[in-house]
Amino acid sequence: MRSVKMAAAASMMMAAAWAWAAAPVKTLHYILPAAEASFDPALGRDLYTGHITEAIFETLYTYDYLARPVQLAPETAAALPEVAADGKTYLIRLKPGTYFTPDPAFHGQPRELTVADYVYAWKRLFDPRLASPNAWLLEGKVLGLDALAEQARQTGRFNYDAPVAGLEIIDPYTLRIHLTRTDFNLGMILAYAPLAAVAREVVDLYGDSKGEVAGHPVGTGVYKLGQWIRGSRIVLEENTGHRAEVWDFHGDAVIERQMKGKKIPQIGRIEISVQLEDQSRWLSFTSGEADLFWLDGPLAPKALVDGKLRPELAERGIQLSRIVDPGLSYYYWNMRDPVVGGFSKEKIALRCAAPSPWRTMWTRKSAWCTTAKRSV
Template structure:
């Protein structure tokens, strides 16, 4: 076995405690260590195996801790794992666990990880993220997800209480990067077996994170308090973390300005003004999420969208420059690929979207629709679904206007987040607004979404694309593979890629410790502290 450390921070962690929050010279801590953050929608689940959204992950990162965490720049640093060894063939990882406890005082063991990972891939759990374990290339994960092998066959085992061994089917360069994802967090078997689905309720939930669940009023707020049993509790300054759900972004901004929220997304178009008015609060940072209109090309989808010429025409006609410069105005970039431009090691290919002027793209869109037999004299009627948010509404209205001159009549359909995702998963839509945020800092986190058996709500399928993503798992150089995969997406157009996110927020300057250089925007309340006014 070869001793291997992911980062210098990991080496340092063996001799030093994890990042200890310390105010800078001259800073004075507030007596009231509370952090209030904005949630657009209700948290669907605080079960690590059943969460599917970014906001849920933000909460889970406080209640649970995996083998690894991320530092302020997104580098991997120790979580429950103090160290690990990688075998010479890069197929076996052996993790040594620190002395960590659950919030009920019982020790966190390697067996807790084994149970959690088996539970995530078990079809009976119905985890929508079971595929993530396949993406990690853990032995037998795919067969277990398909129901062809038992969860006990998963390539993970406890050598002893402090030693976890994971076996992969193939060398996976990004494997360590996956270990800060919520799907890989340990869960308490005894608690789940005692309470069943109610194990995530306040009073029942037992976690191993820096905070414990105090209350959860679905669609209203969720409150977490410092966990005295957390292994590094002495270095956690923040006492209470509260997520407050406000469906209207403008109302949320008003509540921020009233001092009720410490961080909130800036509504579309307001960043230039707020940056001038409050330069110490308004921020725009690269954020590895991509926004798209997904086409339903399944049997349940509209006939027009089964024609690639129609899909390409709709994509070409979207004036992305107007969307980012006139509507959003927050430092976002037009999307010509699904993979976010800031992802480590990604090279964007030259496509029509990237090289043509908007005038040329619109002309090409008209030609394609004419070839397909559509136009103002034979219009296409489609419904565009989006979840509740003023920004989504503004963009949907803009798209509607871009498409109307082409003879494409769009009906807008606004639904709540849970309804929206349920309909997408069941292919009950024509076109749907969606965004994907990176689960780890590598292009496959985006591209795997479009695999035939990936998340892929529109049910597009391409054999060459699937093969490329399979080949990428063992390739020494993935760059040409990912480039070709993006070229296929540009040719087949399973979705209209709209823009790449920036994290455009108002942040209370009294709150310190939030990351500004992590493109995944993974934040940990254990690293936060509030300054006195």
């Protein structure tokens, strides 16, 4: 997190039990309020596309979001990393038996995930051709990785076959990471979606001139891309070859009773539509066309009164739950502006004082940032 400003946004979810005809595959209907970007994890830069890439690709670690405080949890890793006492060496062991979704890039053969796929994915962040906005996640941290990027800038070609001193592949399931300095937070960094595993064969087959694979994501996650109409419709289908997992989290008694021991995922198909207009999204939700809905500020009064769900919505089976969602705000100053610019003591004091009322404004505004969903 690189911002100096942080505000807690109170987000809300609404769930409704609409009457749907029985379907062979349980389907979730979801709305994005903005058009998706690239499905290449290395190019991930927006929240909404991130929802999709995180369903298709997997990182070594994720989070137990029900735990309080929230805790790091293994995803494809077999366990949490073994960290040296000096915080400069991490030993990571991978779960065997995780496979990429079948794709022509693998020539009809099952393709098992190995730690080399993570090493390759992390190298991609440093390829000058790709110009990933996410290199900062590992920049200056891993021995030899920055030097490889500098070499690529000088030669015009990134050498993916070159070994990196800080990324020691012991065997297909074991990776030792050597850091440039003490860092006990690397495990959390490795849970970021841009550090998800990518198969080199997929990039070699489908990558463009920069090496970007925007529209043909192939991962190891619980879902795969079934259909994509750019800026309009996205369909995710269950990856039936995903390793067997059951729901086993703790913290919310109600959710735990509903989900404990059940197979992941419970929903076999996700149909996503892109709707830019607030009113269109609201109509889709209230008419039963959408199950999950991020209810933005201008629409909050339609769903809430005095901070509670409107009775007419509750009568239809809609439920409301709240989520604390941290948000980041950046402030930029025009240093040439005659009022707020300049470097005198008076101008510096003015800029320091100015955000104070804004902080209150942003906090009030964030309280109207809401989310809505309905259960299927």
